[in-house]
Amino acid sequence: xxxxxxxxxxxRDPQPxxxxxxxxxxxxxxxVDSRRSVRIYAEDAVPAEVIARCIEAAQKAPNSxxxxxxxxxxxxTPVLKQRLVQAxxxxxxxxxxxxxxxxxxxxxxxxxxxxxxxxxxxQRGDAPERAFQYFRKITKIAYTQGAFAWVxxxxxxxxxxxxxxxxxxxxxxxxxVWAHKSTALAASHFMLAMRAEGFDTCPMEGMDSRRVKRLxxxxxxxxxxxxxxxxxRTEKGVYGPRFRxxxxxxxxxx
Ligand SMILES: Cc1cc2nc3c(=O)[nH]c(=O)nc-3n(C[C@H](O)[C@H](O)[C@H](O)COP(=O)(O)O)c2cc1C
Numbered sequence: 001x002x003x004x005x006x007x008x009x010x011x012r013d014p015q016p017x018x019x020x021x022x023x024x025x026x027x028x029x030x031x032v033d034s035r036r037s038v039r040i041y042a043e044d045a046v047p048a049e050v051i052a053r054c055i056e057a058a059q060k061a062p063n064s065x066x067x068x069x070x071x072x073x074x075x076x077t078p079v080l081k082q083r084l085v086q087a088x089x090x091x092x093x094x095x096x097x098x099x100x101x102x103x104x105x106x107x108x109x110x111x112x113x114x115x116x117x118x119x120x121x122x123q124r125g126d127a128p129e130r131a132f133q134y135f136r137k138i139t140k141i142a143y144t145q146g147a148f149a150w151v152x153x154x155x156x157x158x159x160x161x162x163x164x165x166x167x168x169x170x171x172x173x174x175x176x177v178w179a180h181k182s183t184a185l186a187a188s189h190f191m192l193a194m195r196a197e198g199f200d201t202c203p204m205e206g207m208d209s210r211r212v213k214r215l216x217x218x219x220x221x222x223x224x225x226x227x228x229x230x231x232x233r234t235e236k237g238v239y240g241p242r243f244r245x246x247x248x249x250x251x252x253x254x
Pocket of ligand 1: 035036037038039091093202203204205206208226242
């Protein structure tokens with residue numbers, strides 16, 4: 001049996017070093033500092049090419065095992081948009097928004113995406129054996145649940161007594177958390193990209209996720225991560241100054 005060691009050794013990149021562009025720190029912080037949750041939008045639509053770039057930026061977010069268990073649905077049909085606004089409890093961040101997107105976590109797609117990844121590695125031709133091992137063995141141990149979750153629970157507990165052992169995801173609720181983490185990172189990329197393009201957003205979890213799933217025709221195990229509205233802010237679109245607790249309540253050193 002091949003022994004798979006997940007994070008062992010440093011693999012040298014066989015490709016020539018990528019040319020990194022010069023960084024524009026000020027531009028980045030301008031984006032971060034001016035991004036606010038916008039609740040009242042102007043009527044103008046977001047140009048399709050802007051949306052396309054922001055979606056591409058969202059898809060470049062880091063994600064667990066690169067299995068990409070996420071989706072973004074833009075709701076464009078007027079009748080569906082109306083239903084989505086209702087599902088968002090009629091809140092102004094949705095009702096005044098020219099564009100509405102639903103970020104969806106798809107833990108149920110890990111096996112399909114694992115298969116796609118293996119196929120892509122085969123097509124690449126030069127993929128290292130360790131990559132195949134990861135997607136043939138490790139991901140299957142990590143993400144298979146059902147009755148196997150109980151095996152893992154006991155196995156990881158016993159193994160974990162003596163050495164560091166990955167504990168999650170074990171069971172379907174862990175799989176939900178697993179997929180939501182990566183999807184939220186994609187959502188964050190999306191909102192920052194919109195700001196970089198001069199547009200604004202508001203993430204929303206104040207919504208009826210069951211109704212949102214129904215209107216998008218999503219299967220039972222798909223999970224609405226958040227609805228994000230987008231457009232151009234109006235003068236009264238931001239409700240107040242940004243407020244955060246002192247930084248030492250957030251950032252700790254151990
Ligand atoms: C997961 C999540 C859910 C949110 N849900 C809503 C919502 O339903 N309605 C709303 O107006 N704002 C919502 N917000 C926006 C927050 O209220 C906002 O991010 C927070 O007050 C900080 O303000 P800022 O985004 O302007 O920095 C949500 C934000 C996140 C990250």
